[in-house]
Amino acid sequence: MESRNRLLLLTAVCCATLMLSGCASFRWPWGKEKVEEQQTDTEAAEEEAEEQDVSPPRVIEPNVTRRKIKTPRIDNENWEVGAGLGFLSIEDFGTSSTYAAQLSYHVTEDFFFRLDAGQSTAGETSFETLGGDIELLTGDERRFTYYSLSLGYNFLPGEVYLGRNLAMNSSFYLLGGIGSVDFAGDDRLTINLGAGYRVLPTDWLAISIGVQDRVFDSDLLGETKVTNNIEMLLSATVFF
Amino acid sequence: MEPSITTTRSRRLRRTSLALAFVFACSLSVTALAKQTEEEKAAKAAAAQEKLLQVFVSEPYLELAIGPGRGYAVFHVVEREQSVDVLFRRTDWFKVRTEQGVEGWARARDMRRTKLADGSPFVFNLGDRAGFTTHDWEIGIGGGDYGGANLIAAYGSYSLTDNMKIDLSLSQFLGNSSNGWKAEIGLQHVLFPEWRFSPFLTLGTGYVETSPRATIVLPLDRADQTAYAGAGARFYLTRRFFLRADYRWHTVFTSRDDNEELEEWKVVIACFF
Numbered sequence: 001m002e003s004r005n006r007l008l009l010l011t012a013v014c015c016a017t018l019m020l021s022g023c024a025s026f027r028w029p030w031g032k033e034k035v036e037e038q039q040t041d042t043e044a045a046e047e048e049a050e051e052q053d054v055s056p057p058r059v060i061e062p063n064v065t066r067r068k069i070k071t072p073r074i075d076n077e078n079w080e081v082g083a084g085l086g087f088l089s090i091e092d093f094g095t096s097s098t099y100a101a102q103l104s105y106h107v108t109e110d111f112f113f114r115l116d117a118g119q120s121t122a123g124e125t126s127f128e129t130l131g132g133d134i135e136l137l138t139g140d141e142r143r144f145t146y147y148s149l150s151l152g153y154n155f156l157p158g159e160v161y162l163g164r165n166l167a168m169n170s171s172f173y174l175l176g177g178i179g180s181v182d183f184a185g186d187d188r189l190t191i192n193l194g195a196g197y198r199v200l201p202t203d204w205l206a207i208s209i210g211v212q213d214r215v216f217d218s219d220l221l222g223e224t225k226v227t228n229n230i231e232m233l234l235s236a237t238v239f240f
Numbered sequence: 241m242e243p244s245i246t247t248t249r250s251r252r253l254r255r256t257s258l259a260l261a262f263v264f265a266c267s268l269s270v271t272a273l274a275k276q277t278e279e280e281k282a283a284k285a286a287a288a289q290e291k292l293l294q295v296f297v298s299e300p301y302l303e304l305a306i307g308p309g310r311g312y313a314v315f316h317v318v319e320r321e322q323s324v325d326v327l328f329r330r331t332d333w334f335k336v337r338t339e340q341g342v343e344g345w346a347r348a349r350d351m352r353r354t355k356l357a358d359g360s361p362f363v364f365n366l367g368d369r370a371g372f373t374t375h376d377w378e379i380g381i382g383g384g385d386y387g388g389a390n391l392i393a394a395y396g397s398y399s400l401t402d403n404m405k406i407d408l409s410l411s412q413f414l415g416n417s418s419n420g421w422k423a424e425i426g427l428q429h430v431l432f433p434e435w436r437f438s439p440f441l442t443l444g445t446g447y448v449e450t451s452p453r454a455t456i457v458l459p460l461d462r463a464d465q466t467a468y469a470g471a472g473a474r475f476y477l478t479r480r481f482f483l484r485a486d487y488r489w490h491t492v493f494t495s496r497d498d499n500e501e502l503e504e505w506k507v508v509i510a511c512f513f
Binding site: 072076078105109110113156158167171179187189200239 | 291292293306307308309310311312313326327328329330331332333334335356358364367379381383390392394412414419453479480481509511513
């Protein structure tokens with residue numbers, strides 16, 4: 001009984017599937033009319049639209065909101081400030097210790113402007129040393145105060161390795177500029193030329209050793225002559 | 241004996257449980273603290289992260305060098321669609337950090353081809369001709385002649401517009417008869433800022449301090465007010481550099497009967513940023 005029922009049911013399902021699946025594809029007489037009506041309707045609508053020429057374009061508004069990005073200000077670290085200690089050899093007046101302040105502005109990776117200002121105290125000339133009580137200059141006049149405005153050029157960039165795990169950026173630089181020196185009670189125009197070597201243990205700290213020749217005309221010992229005053233400075237500077 | 245044993249046990253148990261509770265409480269509080277500190281750290285890191293600009297590599301790759309300069313070696317490459325955080329900028333190089341935490345220097349030219357998170361290009365001031373026309377600041381150093389004396393000069397200026405700038409100059413003059421300092425403030429009107437060779441006019445006032453040289457017998461040091469009018473020209477060299485040459489006609493308002501009139505010319509090498 002059960003098997004017969006199942007057979008009947010299956011047959012019914014098969015017949016229904018066969019019959020119903022093709023329903024839509026059959027062109028029933030009542031359905032045809034409807035389709036034709038629909039077609040005529042759409043054609044009429046199109047003709048109307050063409051006649052009226054008011055066919056508003058369908059604008060699809062995307063449901064996407066553009067993200068607004070806050071762009072934080074990028075820190076520029078082109079200025080470099082610091083101080084140094086070293087020696088200054090003042091022509092005819094021996095070598096003395098000197099200290100100086102430095103301010104630089106890095107314009108490009110290659111070029112920078114630099115302001116140097118320093119002070120030293122001149123020693124005695126050999127004439128004074130041999131002559132006993134003779135003093136060419138007073139205490140204040142022996143003070144050698146200078147500044148210079150220079151343009152610098154970085155070259156031979158590289159890396160220095162200290163041991164296995166420490167590498168630091170380094171570069172050489174050349175400097176040239178003008179300035180003045182207040183020495184022996186008078187201000188004189190100087191021309192400075194120099195070179196140095198800079199190592200950067202971190203991005204913000206630079207240790208450099210530099211040599212500069214400050215050249216000026218001097219008439220202290222009689223006739224006017226060009227004097228070369230060589231300065232060696234070890235300085236630490238920070239970028240900001 | 242038994243009750244006493246029980247008492248001892250219960251005491252022991254109580255002590256042990258108390259100790260355990262204490263340890264548990266301690267561990268809980270420590271964990272909570274640790275959690276808190278971790279959260280704080282995360283918050284701090286997030287705050288720090290927020291302050292940094294994130295850009296996405298849109299070219300096939302972005303090269304990172306060990307230092308901010310052409311000669312420094314390239315040690316890392318960031319792939320397309322990866323992001324970097326911009327830490328800071330030095331000249332035309334950006335210090336960046338990758339998603340993996342690798343830090344290196346990317347050149348500005350390459351950074352111009354990266355994109356922000358919304359897909360817009362990363363735009364920033366690049367030192368070029370356009371920058372020469374429009375910029376905020378300029379500084380320069382140079383030399384010249386001031387009434388027959390050698391002149392050492394430094395100046396800085398701030399742009400109010402592309403045409404109009406406020407000039408501040410400090411200079412020292414070293415002559416045969418006298419030395420001195422002067423500080424001046426004025427306006428500079430650049431006639432055609434977009435031209436490579438561009439003329440300008442200046443007008444300003446200042447303060448001059450003159451002291452006679454040791455070898456010449458003259459009255460005491462004096463300080464006077466001055467006014468100047470002048471003209472000059474600027475010439476764009478390359479990158480951020482330009483030359484500026486100008487002539488100024490000064491009137492020094494002396495305490496004597498007559499005002500002093502002086503001519504000044506100077507050539508300055510300057511940069512803009």
